[in-house]
Amino acid sequence: MTFNEDLLKHLNISLSNQQKEQFEKYFTFLVEYNKKVNLTRITEEREVYYKHFYDSLTIAKTIDMASVENICDMGSGAGFPSIPLKIIYPNLEVSIIDSLNKRITFLKELIKVLGLSNVSLIHDRIETYAVKNQNKYDMVTARALGNMQLITEMGLPMTKQKGNFIAYKSLNYEQELNQSLNCVKKLGGEIKDVRIFELPHDFGHRVHIVINKTKHVDGYPRSFIKMTKNPL
Numbered sequence: 001m002t003f004n005e006d007l008l009k010h011l012n013i014s015l016s017n018q019q020k021e022q023f024e025k026y027f028t029f030l031v032e033y034n035k036k037v038n039l040t041r042i043t044e045e046r047e048v049y050y051k052h053f054y055d056s057l058t059i060a061k062t063i064d065m066a067s068v069e070n071i072c073d074m075g076s077g078a079g080f081p082s083i084p085l086k087i088i089y090p091n092l093e094v095s096i097i098d099s100l101n102k103r104i105t106f107l108k109e110l111i112k113v114l115g116l117s118n119v120s121l122i123h124d125r126i127e128t129y130a131v132k133n134q135n136k137y138d139m140v141t142a143r144a145l146g147n148m149q150l151i152t153e154m155g156l157p158m159t160k161q162k163g164n165f166i167a168y169k170s171l172n173y174e175q176e177l178n179q180s181l182n183c184v185k186k187l188g189g190e191i192k193d194v195r196i197f198e199l200p201h202d203f204g205h206r207v208h209i210v211i212n213k214t215k216h217v218d219g220y221p222r223s224f225i226k227m228t229k230n231p232l
Helices: 003-011 017-034 045-061 082-088 101-114 126-132 148-158 174-186 224-229
Strands: 070-074 093-098 119-123 137-143 159-169 189-198 205-213
Touching: 003 045, 017 045, 017 082, 017 101, 045 082, 045 189, 045 205, 070 082, 070 148, 082 093, 082 101, 082 119, 093 101, 101 119, 126 148, 137 148, 148 159, 148 174, 148 205, 148 224, 174 189
Parallel strands: 070 093, 070 137, 093 119, 137 159
Antiparallel strands: 159 205, 189 205
C-alpha cells in the first residue's frame, strides 16, 4: 500500500491534492537541506514518509484533533510532529521551540516552501520559554527529546488545564514511565493513556504516553541543572 492509502486505512486521514504536494515538497526540501545541515539520518524516501511523516500523524488516533486549537512542539528538530500535523490540520496554531538556530533557520525556509501560516518559531531553551508561557497550549508534544521526568517538567507547565502533554516514545518505555510517575503527580498531571502503534511495512513501533493536566502547579520548570541533577 502507498503512504496515502495507509493514512486512510489506519489513521482515517484522507489527503487532498494540495496536502500530497506539500508532503512531496517537504521530503524534497528536507533531503536537499540535509546535505548541508545535518537534520536527520533518515533520508530514503519511503523511510521519511513512514518514520517521520506517518509517525508524526499517529497522534490523530490518540487525540481528538478537532478539540485542539493550538500546540507547542518542544525541540521538533526538522519539524516533527508539528509540521505534518499542520499540513493535515491547517487551522492549527503551531509553536515550535528549538535551542539550535540552524533548525529554526531550516523551519523558516520550510514554512515558506509549504505555504504555511500561523506557525511561530521560537529560538530559545525550552525550560526558559516554559517559565514565561504557562497554561498556554491545548497540547504539548515531545518526540525523541529526552527522558520522561525531564520532558514532563518542561512540557506540563505550558499545557492548559484539561489539556494534554504527549510524549512520543519507543517500545522500551515502561521503566522510564514508572520512574516519572512521581514527577507527573507532583506537576498536576495524570497518565491518561498509553497507546502503542505498529508502523506499516515493518517500520517499527511508536508509543504515545498521554498525560492529562488536572491542575496547575507553580514554580516549574526549574533550571536545566536542577532538573537533571535532582529529577522529580
